[in-house]
Amino acid sequence: MKDFFYAIQDLFVNVLFAPFDALRALELDSWWAANFMSWILILIGCAAFTYWMLQLKKFGNE
Numbered sequence: 001m002k003d004f005f006y007a008i009q010d011l012f013v014n015v016l017f018a019p020f021d022a023l024r025a026l027e028l029d030s031w032w033a034a035n036f037m038s039w040i041l042i043l044i045g046c047a048a049f050t051y052w053m054l055q056l057k058k059f060g061n062e
Contacts, residue, residue, distance in 0.1 A: 020037070027034035 023034050023036060032039075
């Protein structure tokens, strides 16, 4: 059973988080490139917030 959990740990640490480790290594070169995923998530959040506010306005007008 212990090996199963170590396999899950290995999957996440060495495979799934590898792109984020590469982005973290970019921080020495460029702060903007290192925070690329953060900017993408902020843009998605702003778009979702705008959509939600427009839907609330449309519902309120009805």
